[in-house]
Structure formats: C-alpha cells, structure tokens
Amino acid sequence: MSQHPHSAHPATAQLFSNPVRLLAPMEGLTDPLMRQILTQIASDLGRPYDWSVSEFIRVTHHVLPAHVFYRFVPELNHQCKTASGTPIHIQLLGSEPELMAQNALAACELGAPAIDLNFGCPAKTVNNHRGGSVLLDEPSLMRDIISAVRDTVPSHIPVSAKIRLGYTDTSNLDDIRKAIADSGANWLTIHARTKTQGYKPPAYWEKIVGFTELAMPVIANGEIWNNQHAQRCCEQANTPHLMLGRGAVTRPDLIAQVDNPDTELDWQALITHQLAFLHGDAKTEMALIGRYKQWLAMLSKGYAEAKVLWDDIKKLRDKQAIIEQLQAQRDEV
Structure with a gap:
C-alpha cells in the first residue's frame, strides 16, 4: 500500500502518524450519549478511537449562539473530549462559504x-x-466552502471534509477530486457510495483510490462490519485509515477487532454499557427508551442475545421494566 505525504500541517502529521480509526457521525444515532458509550467501550478494550465527529450542526442564516454548539457537543464543556478521553471534532453542514467560515470560527473559539x-x-x-x-x-x-473555513479558523486547527462518491452517479469524480485538492483541506473522509446508492451494499472502496494520490490523508468509510471487511477496504481503497459507522454500533468491539480479530466484547460485559446508556441524559424518558430500542435492534444483528432481549422488551414503555429485564439477563449467568 503506497503512502502519500501528509500536508504540511503539523497537527495533521501527528494525527496520522499511525493508521487512524474514527467513530462516524451518524445523524440521529451517534449523539453525545452514544458517543460516550461507544468510546468508553473502545477505551476499555485497549483500542480507543483516535477521534469521533459530532452529528452535523446545520448552518443557515447566521452565526449560531454558543448554546447550540453546546447542545450538539456537550463535550465542549470537557476540553471537547468524551469521558474516556476521545476527542470530538465539530461537524458543520451548509452552503454559504462565509457563513460556514464564521460558524467554524465560533466553534473553534468554544474549544x-x-x-x-x-x-x-x-x-x-x-x-x-x-x-x-x-x-x-x-x-x-x-x-469555496472548505477554503473559506480553512482561511478563517486558526492555522493550528485542522479542517477536514467528508464526501460521497457523487450525488446521483460518479461521473464528476474528477471534478470533485480537483476541488478537494485545491481547497486547502487537511484530510478527506470518503463514504464509498453515491447519495443515490444510500446505505445499500456494496460499498465501492476501489473508487477511493484516485483520491489517495492527493497530498493529504484519506479515510475510507462504508460497509465495514468485521475484520475481513476492514482489511479488504484498506487494500481496495489504498489507505490504512478507516471510519467505522453502523458496524461499530452493531458490534461495539469492531474498533478493536479491526486490528486484533480475537478481541471480543461478550454480551454480559455489554449489558453493563446498556445499563449505563439507560441511565444517560435525554430530553425525556420516552426519547431515551426509543434511542435504546434503536440501538438494541441494531445489536440484534451482532448478538443472538440481543434478539432474545428485543423480543422481551420491544413493547415495554417503562424504563425501569427494561432495566430489570437487562439485569435479569445478566444474573442468569
């Protein structure tokens, strides 16, 4: 696998001195509570995420007030790190270069x-x-958006971009690549599908290769569910750097298995983290229960025990009753 020089940015060179593993930003899924749980598991397994990225903060008409940034990224209160010490990069979404730049600057001023x-x-x-x-x-x-942000935020703070392979198809990949090359971005993350392809298998990792010729690190993302997928993705995309998304929620030990396939988080150990989730912050108890059921449904694809538990609790609407079911499963051993 060929390596390309990192951009001259010192923070970037340091961040990418080894293969990086990121927890993906997933709208409505990897919120602050889920980030806290998944980064804690990774840390406990001895392979912490190098960083995670927040859910996107939508930029529309003005510079957002501080409380909006704190709502999306409460980690800003703690040096922008989760409880286990994983850094959180702040993600912005919008189409107005100057407005994006000013909001990026506001985020930097908050930490x-x-x-x-x-x-x-x-x-x-x-x-x-x-x-x-x-x-x-x-x-x-x-x-223009990337350049405006890069020109506005302090020079020591990296600016990265996350893209797909195209909107409806891959016909303008060359134009996208040139735009990224000229933008001043410090690194690039690529979800190896177009918008139209959504999340439907397969991911086209081999189409990332052209971007690895750029003078910046490239992170591959999409359809990585196990160690074999991770290895194949790195080979086909020609990059050692990976962002893990739904696979990391379905199997929270995926982060460790990428580099050491024998590492495993058993169901009993995972119950402790599920109980921590159910004691986490949420707007309402019903919102927390809904989020937990969403996670459990995903876990049921990775753990047979999760399927059994799902059948027991899917109709429950009381948090304490769900906690008791989890505790009963834990005590069965």
Missing part, C-alpha cells in the same frame, strides 16, 4: 479541536435546502 465539513449527508430535507451530498454536484462551491 473545537478540528472542524469537519459535511458533503455526504443523503437526507432529502438537507439536500433540498442545498446542503450535504447535493453539493457534490457543485464542486467549485464545495471548494
């Missing part, structure tokens, strides 16, 4: 260690408002 710019979100509402992956059809605007 953001890095700014990530979202050009990959496939959500129809976001795309209809000229945000996320629809901008892949406007590479020059994408370049």
